[in-house]
Structure formats: structure tokens, C-alpha cells
Amino acid sequence: MGIITGGTRQGHEPELTGVVIRSSAGHLLVAVDGTIWRCQMRGRLKRGKRQSQTVAVVGDRVRIGAQDPHAEPPRGVLEEVLPRTNRISRMAARRTGGHVEQVLMANLDQVVAVQSIAEPRPQTGFVDRLLVAAERFGVAGVLVLNKADLPEPADQKTMWDYFVSMGYKVLRTSAETGQGGPQLADLLKDRVSLLIGASGVGKSSLLNLVEPGLRLRVGEVTGKTGLGRHTTTSTELFPLAGGGFIADSPGIRGFDPWAIAPRDVRDYFPDFAEPQQACRFRTCLHRDEPVCGVKEAVAKGRIPRWRLAAYLSLLGDLEERAERLGPRKRP
Numbered sequence: 285m286g287i288i289t290g291g292t293r294q295g296h297e298p299e300l301t302g303v304v305i306r307s308s309a310g311h312l313l314v315a316v317d318g319t320i321w322r323c324q325m326r327g328r329l330k331r332g333k334r335q336s337q338t339v340a341v342v343g344d345r346v347r348i349g350a351q352d353p354h355a356e357p358p359r360g361v362l363e364e365v366l367p368r369t370n371r372i373s374r375m376a377a378r379r380t381g382g383h384v385e386q387v388l389m390a391n392l393d394q395v396v397a398v399q400s401i402a403e404p405r406p407q408t409g410f411v412d413r414l415l416v417a418a419e420r421f422g423v424a425g426v427l428v429l430n431k432a433d434l435p436e437p438a439d440q441k442t443m444w445d446y447f448v449s450m451g452y453k454v455l456r457t458s459a460e461t462g463q464g465g466p467q468l469a470d471l472l473k474d475r476v477s478l479l480i481g482a483s484g485v486g487k488s489s490l491l492n493l494v495e496p497g498l499r500l501r502v503g504e505v506t507g508k509t510g511l512g513r514h515t516t517t518s519t520e521l522f523p524l525a526g527g528g529f530i531a532d533s534p535g536i537r538g539f540d541p542w543a544i545a546p547r548d549v550r551d552y553f554p555d556f557a558e559p560q561q562a563c564r565f566r567t568c569l570h571r572d573e574p575v576c577g578v579k580e581a582v583a584k585g586r587i588p589r590w591r592l593a594a595y596l597s598l599l600g601d602l603e604e605r606a607e608r609l610g611p612r613k614r615p
């Protein structure tokens with residue numbers, strides 16, 4: 285994989301390519317041949333036509349110009365973001381009205397949705413939405429259930445078993461007892477992964493478990509809300525000693541996938557594919573339409589109710605956004 289090994293190019297001015305390992309407010313850390321450069325964005329890149337909230341994100345391959353190669357750390361300026369093979373994006377905060385894309389990471393192999401069995405409890409619909417985005421952007425989606433040392437309610441287990449039945453990998457771990465550690469290390473090895481989940485589920489703890497050298501800061505879960513404090517403040521990419529790269533991200537709660545037309549949402553629910561062949565209308569949205577194969581599958585217990593609810597909730601949110609933006613700006 286070697287995405288962090290960039291390369292130098294001969295020329296009048298030294299030009300370097302590397303990988304963004306951290307990006308915040310116009311400042312980047314870029315790994316070039318194992319050396320970390322601190323880089324600034326040029327104004328024209330910041331103001332570029334691209335609507336993405338973040339022009340250069342973690343995982344992006346970039347070309348930089350050296351400004352002060354002998355400084356500690358060496359300093360450079362971002363010249364160009366090289367084309368992405370893929371990305372994971374959501375809509376930026378609601379107050380932007382759904383116009384702004386927030387790219388969480390570029391050039392990745394898999395997104396690992398981390399939830400905890402308790403403290404905090406799993407968020408309804410979050411995993412469903414994240415997996416929709418993964419399917420949409422051509423990234424593999426994997427589930428990790430952390431805090432497996434805590435008792436797991438039966439209805440939760442049924443829910444995760446359903447994701448297994450759809451073909452997703454579900455791994456139970458405990459950063460406390462070390463359970464599932466070797467399996468998680470195996471899952472991450474030689475791949476470029478992004479860990480996503482609410483604050484407090486144990487993302488940083490899990491990374492410390494598989495890569496003790498990282499010594500990431502771990503937050504306390506506050507008693508009142510059961511949610512963690514945001515001790516990880518920006519997404520950061522780390523090389524793994526055994527091969528591969530892993531990005532730890534600050535806790536995110538909501539996830540509205542970017543660039544999905546409402547009518548296409550159903551195609552990213554793989555469990556709907558077969559039952560929806562029985563829908564009377566080829567364009568059935570499985571909502572109010574008569575003779576709907578998906579609703580029938582729910583009635584017969586073959587698709588759980590919460591799964592249809594997760595779909596309808598996402599559909600509603602994307603429709604609302606499309607309405608706000610008007611027909612011309614729909615993705």
C-alpha cells in the first residue's frame with residue numbers, strides 16, 4: 285500500500301508528494317518519505333470552486349513545495365491535491381443548509397463503524413447510514429462493537445446479527461479486557477481504514493490496544509449523558525507497525541451521506557434488493573405505495589422494523605434537503 289511513502293521529483297524547485305495525515309483550518313501535516321512536513325494552503329486552493337468544506341483531507345495525496353526544508357519540522361506549501369480514488373463524505377452541519385460537502389477522508393479501503401454495547405448505547409440508524417455512504421462511495425464497511433465486557437441486551441444482539449446476515453463483518457471487542465484485539469489488528473493490517481463513531485465508544489482506546497505505541501488520549505465518559513468528551517479533536521492518520529494505516533476521528537453523531545438522490549437510497553440497502561422485486565411499481569420507495577415487497581417482508585418478519593425505519597428516516601432527510609436546495613442543485 286505504502287500511501288505514506290511519497291517521492292521527490294527532480295526540478296528547479298524541489299517538488300514533493302506525500303499524504304495528508306492531519307488537516308485543520310488551512311494547516312496540514314503531510315508525510316513525505318516518512319518525514320512530516322507542516323504545510324499551509326495557498327489562498328487560491330482555499331477559495332477554489334470546489335464546494336467541499338475541506339479541500340485537502342486526511343488520506344489525500346498532495347504535491348507540496350518546500351519553503352523551509354531545514355526547519356523543525358520542515359515547512360512547505362500545498363501546491364496540488366492529486367485525484368482521489370474514493371472518499372467518505374457527509375453533509376456538513378445542518379446550519380449550512382446541506383449545501384456543503386464534508387469529506388471525512390480520502391483514498392481509503394474501509395470504514396469501521398465503532399459502536400459500544402453500552403455507555404454510550406448504540407445510536408439508532410447511525411450504522412445504517414454510514415453503511416449507505418460506504419456502499420455509495422465504494423468503500424468496504426465493517427462494524428466493531430466495543431465494550432464487549434459489558435452485558436449485551438438480547439434485542440441488540442438480534443440487531444447486530446441482522447447486519448451479519450446481510451454480509452457485513454461484525455467484530456466484538458473490549459479495549460478493557462483485550463477481547464477481539466488480535467482480530468481487529470488482523471482486520472486493519474495492510475489496509476487504510478477510518479474509525480467512525482460517537483465520542484466515548486472507545487475508538488482511541490481500541491487503537492491503543494492494537495498499536496500500544498500510539499498512546500492516544502482517552503476521554504472519560506461523563507456520567508450524565510454517557511457520552512465521551514471530545515478528546516480527539518481532528519482526524520489523524522497513523523501508520524501501523526504491521527502494515528496499513530488507520531485514522532482516528534473525533535466523535536461524530538449524525539451522518540447524512542453526501543451526494544445521494546432520494547430515489548437511489550433504496551439501492552444502498554442490500555437486504556431490500558430481493559424483496560423489492562415484488563413491488564408493484566419499479567420506482568417504489570417502500571413508503572405509501574400499494575403492493576410493496578419490502579413492506580411485505582417487514583410484515584413477515586424477514587426485514588426488521590428498525591431497518592425499514594432507518595431507511596425511511598434517511599429518505600425523509602434527503603428529500604427535505606433536496607427540497608431546500610431546489611431541483612437544479614440536487615446531486
Ligand SMILES: Nc1nc2c(ncn2[C@@H]2O[C@H](COP(=O)(O)OP(=O)(O)O)[C@@H](O)[C@H]2O)c(=O)[nH]1
Binds near residue numbers: 482484485490501504
Ligand atoms: N468498559 C469499557 N470501557 C471502555 C472500553 N473501551 C474504552 N472504554 C472507556 O470509554 C471511555 C472513552 O474511550 P475513548 O477511547 O476516549 O473513546 P473515543 O471517544 O471513541 O475515542 C474511556 O473512559 C475508556 O476507558 C471497553 O472496551 N470497555
Ligand SMILES: [Mg+2]
Binds near residue numbers: 488489501502503534
Ligand atoms: Mg478519541
Ligand SMILES: [Zn+2]
Binds near residue numbers: 569570571576578579
Ligand atoms: Zn416497495
